[in-house]
Amino acid sequence: MRLDVVSIFPEYLAALDLSLIGKARRDGLLEMSVTDLRDFTADRHRTVDDTPYGGGAGMVMKPEPWAQALEQIRDSTPGSRGDQPGGPARSQRPVLIVPSPAGEVFTQETARELAERDHLVFACGRYEGIDERVLEWARESFEVRPMSLGDYVLNGGEVAVLAMVEAIGRLIPGVIGNPQSLVEESHSDGLLEYPVYTKPASWRERGIPEVLLSGHHGKIARWRRDEQLRRTSSRRPDLIERLQPADLDARDRAA
Numbered sequence: 001m002r003l004d005v006v007s008i009f010p011e012y013l014a015a016l017d018l019s020l021i022g023k024a025r026r027d028g029l030l031e032m033s034v035t036d037l038r039d040f041t042a043d044r045h046r047t048v049d050d051t052p053y054g055g056g057a058g059m060v061m062k063p064e065p066w067a068q069a070l071e072q073i074r075d076s077t078p079g080s081r082g083d084q085p086g087g088p089a090r091s092q093r094p095v096l097i098v099p100s101p102a103g104e105v106f107t108q109e110t111a112r113e114l115a116e117r118d119h120l121v122f123a124c125g126r127y128e129g130i131d132e133r134v135l136e137w138a139r140e141s142f143e144v145r146p147m148s149l150g151d152y153v154l155n156g157g158e159v160a161v162l163a164m165v166e167a168i169g170r171l172i173p174g175v176i177g178n179p180q181s182l183v184e185e186s187h188s189d190g191l192l193e194y195p196v197y198t199k200p201a202s203w204r205e206r207g208i209p210e211v212l213l214s215g216h217h218g219k220i221a222r223w224r225r226d227e228q229l230r231r232t233s234s235r236r237p238d239l240i241e242r243l244q245p246a247d248l249d250a251r252d253r254a255a
């Protein structure tokens, strides 16, 4: 997989050189490049914003620097242009992910879907956002996906990209050492994860659930599933409502 990020704060994305994503890059499991939008400006002040048509507070990001940055990324990626009329086939098109409070909400399902794609391009807006015509223009060559982290307002797209890249990157085969840990985490089966404990068995006069010391794998699995159901019912009843009958077995229903 190839990841490209465009931002006026490229240093914000330096955190992606750390930890698992950084190791995945060094291991060749993914390629990643960060582009400074200001490199595509034509004035001495490297201006990327201007006042909004129709008035209103704040500034809007100018379209031309974005189009030039995205063209360079598109044209430097084999197969992204395609020679078919109407541009590249969907499967070849890079996905242009545009963080925005007005986007679809990014979920674990979104991460799983995007982890299957060959080329993701993230456009980090700032100010009040990017001129909408950029997204319209980009649809000729990209699959354009406005994407939101959740229902709160950030100051720009970089924090969202850090979260999305981590959520997507960890699903790429080989990035996580133990793939089993991907199976049992929150949202992998529609439920929140169970509580975890480690040594010492007694800590500040607090013990751990006896079943976890029993060595009885079946009982431990049952306890963990019950804890998932209990936690999800208590903290995220909306997830319980979304569960399909097939997601719950007879023992769950009895719980």
Ligand SMILES: N#Cc1c(-c2ccc3ccn(Cc4ccc(CN5CCCCC5)cc4)c3c2)n[nH]c1N
Pocket (backbone or CB within 6 Å): 098, 099, 100, 101, 124, 125, 126, 127, 128, 129, 130, 147, 148, 149, 150, 151, 152, 153, 154, 155, 156, 157, 160
């Ligand atoms: N992902 C994600 C996000 C973001 C996010 C992502 C990208 C950008 C780029 C700029 N901002 C700041 C911003 C965006 C909109 C507004 C409201 N304005 C009202 C008047 C018309 C114009 C828009 C204010 C400030 C961003 C915020 N916030 N929350 C998420 N989950």
